[in-house]
Amino acid sequence: MNHDILQTFLAYLKAENKAQAVTFAMKLIEESKTTIEELYLDILAPSLIYFQCEEHDEDICIWKEHFRTSIIRTILESCYQYVLKRSAQIKPINKKIVVLTPAFEYHEIGAIMNTHFMMLEGFDANYIGANTPRSEILSAIRAYKPDYVALSVTNPYNIVVTKQTTDEIKRYFPEVGIILGGQAFKDRNHLDNIQFDEVLNSLSDLKAFSKKVAS
Ligand code: B12
Structure with a gap:
């Protein structure tokens, strides 16, 4: 990944310029300067994981973090059509996966990214939401009949509910x-x-899992 690309993107985020950040990211995909996987793992994920607030006022930090997340979410949703296009060209693995975060878990960016990665591996994967109550998860399984349910958990406090x-x-x-x-x-x-x-913590884990399931 070109270091300048990341720096340009971070500068748009720092300036809270959503229009430019989204346009820049989508151009990278449209002009095939990065793959979806590179965009997500080398640009979008670090821009959140290493976000450090320069303000001393905690309230300002919170809305900045929320706004940054909303920019990243918009980019992920805009990438969905490119994920569909690419996944239409690969051999399907006839397995359904429902992806979610359990009750009380609001961190959802990793779940959305990995749903797209699953689609790009050939799975029929759908992200159904964050903070999903247990009863809703059971109801989704009853209706959708998935082969797998994938739970994304960030906060260790949510291990009990998991x-x-x-x-x-x-x-x-x-x-x-x-x-x-x-x-x-x-x-x-x-x-x-x-x-x-299964515990999958990286794209290479997911690729190994898809190979195992497909064979
Ligand atoms: C954005 C953010 C938020 C947003 C989330 C918005 C949203 N819609 O997702 C908001 C503002 C809501 C939030 C709230 C809170 N947050 Co927060 N948040 C973050 C931040 C800055 C980025 C998280 C993120 O999206 N990372 C990018 C993604 C791509 O990374 P990822 O989730 O790790 O996913 C990767 C892998 O883990 C993996 N993966 C993830 N899920 C899955 C699933 C599958 C199936 C697979 C295969 C792989 C996989 O793939 C991804 C790509 O590699 C982190 C900082 C950090 N260091 O992560 C803090 C952080 C996670 N938050 C933290 C905290 C403490 C909180 C709050 C408790 C704060 C508070 N006091 O209110 C609340 C808790 C809310 C809740 N109940 O869940 C702490 C957690 C510390 C800990 N380990 O306990 C962190 C680490 C900040 C910190 N340094 O203290 N947060």
Whole structure:
């Protein structure tokens, strides 16, 4: 990834210039200067993960973080049509995945990105939302009949609700596989006592999983 590209993008974000940031990112895709994977992992993710507020006033920091996230979300939604186009050209893996974040978990950018990555690997994947109550997850499984449910968890406080959610999924739908991903599982101790089938923490993990499932 060209360092100047990241710096230009960060400058638009720093100036809170949503129009220029979105236009710049979409041009990179339209002109094939980056792939979707590079855009997400080398530009969008670091622009959030390494965001540091220069203000001393915490209130200002919070709206800046919200605004930055909303810019990134707009770019992700704008990329969806390019994800569809590319995924139409690859061999489908006939497996459905429902992606979500469990109740109380508001961090959703990683979940949206990975839904797109799953589509680009050939999965029939859909992101159904953040902060999803347990009853709604069970209802989505009943209606949509996925092969897998993928839960993205960032905040370690949400490990307890993740355990309750995965216990319920396995109790009522033992045939549905559970995929876990997100910052909370970087600490493997957080997996203790949770029922799951796969933990995927990177695009290479996801690629290895798709190979395994497709074969
Ligand atoms: C944006 C943001 C928010 C936004 C989220 C908005 C949104 N719509 O998503 C808002 C403002 C809501 C928010 C709120 C809070 N946040 Co916040 N937030 C962030 C921030 C700046 C970026 C997160 C992000 O989007 N990263 C970019 C994505 C792409 O990275 P990612 O999620 O890790 O995903 C990658 C991988 O983990 C993986 N992955 C993720 N999910 C999945 C799923 C699957 C299936 C797979 C295969 C892979 C995968 O793939 C991605 C690409 O590599 C981080 C800073 C940081 N260092 O991450 C803090 C951070 C996560 N937040 C934090 C905190 C503490 C909070 C609050 C508690 C703050 C508060 N006091 O209110 C609340 C909690 C809200 C809640 N109940 O969930 C802490 C968490 C610390 C911790 N480990 O406990 C962080 C780390 C900030 C910090 N340094 O303290 N936050």
